[in-house]
Amino acid sequence: MFTGIVAGMGRIEFLGSEEVVRMVLDFGIVSTDGLVTGASVSVEGVCLTVVEINESLVSFDIIPETLLLTTLGEKSVGNWVNLERALKFGDEIGGHLLSGHIMGTGEIILKDKGKDMIDLLIDCPNDMMHFIQEKGFIAVDGVSLTVGFIEDSGFALHLIPETLRLTSLGAKNLGDNVNIEIDSMTQTIVNTVERLMEGQ
Numbered sequence: 001m002f003t004g005i006v007a008g009m010g011r012i013e014f015l016g017s018e019e020v021v022r023m024v025l026d027f028g029i030v031s032t033d034g035l036v037t038g039a040s041v042s043v044e045g046v047c048l049t050v051v052e053i054n055e056s057l058v059s060f061d062i063i064p065e066t067l068l069l070t071t072l073g074e075k076s077v078g079n080w081v082n083l084e085r086a087l088k089f090g091d092e093i094g095g096h097l098l099s100g101h102i103m104g105t106g107e108i109i110l111k112d113k114g115k116d117m118i119d120l121l122i123d124c125p126n127d128m129m130h131f132i133q134e135k136g137f138i139a140v141d142g143v144s145l146t147v148g149f150i151e152d153s154g155f156a157l158h159l160i161p162e163t164l165r166l167t168s169l170g171a172k173n174l175g176d177n178v179n180i181e182i183d184s185m186t187q188t189i190v191n192t193v194e195r196l197m198e199g200q
Contacts, residue, residue, distance in 0.1 A: 001087045002042045002098040004144025006167045009080040013057060021062045030083045032056060042084040045142030045179040046070050047100025070102045071177050082142045082167050096137045096144050098181055104128050105177045116161050118170055123154040131182040139181040143167050
């Protein structure tokens with residue numbers, strides 16, 4: 001489990017070309033203390049399993065389905081990705097509970113830069129939009145955020161300076177895709193209400 005409170009960014013140092021892609025990340029400022037093989041790490045919001053650790057270099061294997069359904073299949077060597085270590089018992093939950101199981105991707109269709117903040121408008125597939133509520137929470141590239149407002153086919157985000165400093169979201173451009181995770185509790189509530197209404 002994760003919280004969407006990103007610890008920092010890692011840089012992609014290597015990407016393999018086999019069917020199962022080996023990705024090697026330099027964790028940079030993100031601590032690897034206590035990290036072991038088999039541990040879970042959120043990479044751009046995607047839950048991946050550590051397969052090798054060499055000081056600050058951490059390796060993951062990514063299967064074709066993950067590459068197809070998330071933005072990890074679009075990454076290149078040199079790209080920066082959001083990192084969060086798995087939640088430990090007793091840790092503070094500053095964001096909201098996440099599994100790292102991406103529901104789908106959305107496209108940035110508007111980017112408005114202010115003096116200290118950035119507003120993004122994300123075009124989102126219809127099958128996800130009915131789970132998204134104004135002022136509700138959502139995870140975008142693994143970052144726990146509050147939805148600003150909702151339009152017919154998308155939602156807005158308002159990014160504060162700390163989010164821009166610690167995550168990759170500020171460097172995103174128009175046309176870039178982002179990973180979206182709707183928390184399981186929201187999905188369960190919405191699906192249950194819909195089934196009850198259909199039953200009436």
